[in-house]
Amino acid sequence: MVTRMLLAAGLMLGAAPANAQLAPTTFAGIPLWADSALRRAGLGQQFMLSSALNPVYGFGDFDRDGLVDVAVEVKDTGGLRCGIAITHAIDRSVRILGAGRPVGNGANQLACGRWGVEAGRLSHRRGGFSPDLVYALGSAGHGGWLVWDGNSYRWVQFDGGGA
DSSP, X not given: OHHHHHHHHHHHHHHHHHHHTBOTTTOTTSBXXXXXXXXXXXXXXXXXXXXXXXXXXXXXXXXXXXXXXXXXXXXXXXXXXXXXXXXXXTTOOEEEEETTBOOSSSOSOEEEEEEEEEOOOEETTTTEEOOOEEEEEETTSOEEEEEEOSSSEEEEEOGGGOO
C-alpha cells in the first residue's frame, strides 16, 4: 500500500515540471523556450500566428545540432502574408521565412497551410541520418525544401518544379 502511494506521488510530482514547460499564454504544444524566443523576435508586433485557435507547427532538428527545433506558421501583421518561423533550440534564435521576408525563391511569402516537416532517415551511403527538413509551397505553387546551410535557410526547388 505504501509503495503504491509513493509511486502515485512520484508520478504526480514528475508531471508538474512537464506542464510548466508549456506556454499557456500562446498555444499548447510549444515549449516555453520557443514561445519566449518568438515573442522576443516580434510575435504580436511584426508577425502573428496563422491561427490563435489551431496554429500549425512542427518539430525537427532543422539545424542538425542534435536538438529539437520548432517551426510554426506565421503571418506578417501588415499584409497578412504567410510564412514559417523556425526557432533553434540551441541558441533560441528565430528565422522567419516568408511573411513579408525573402524565402529564397524570389518570393516573400509561402502558401498558407501548405508546408510540413519531413523526418530524417537513415542513410546507408552517408553512414548516418539525413536531417529533418521543412518543405513548403511558394505562393506561386512551386514546392521546395527549406535547408539550413549553417548560417541561413536556403530554398531548394523540388525536382520538376512542382510539389
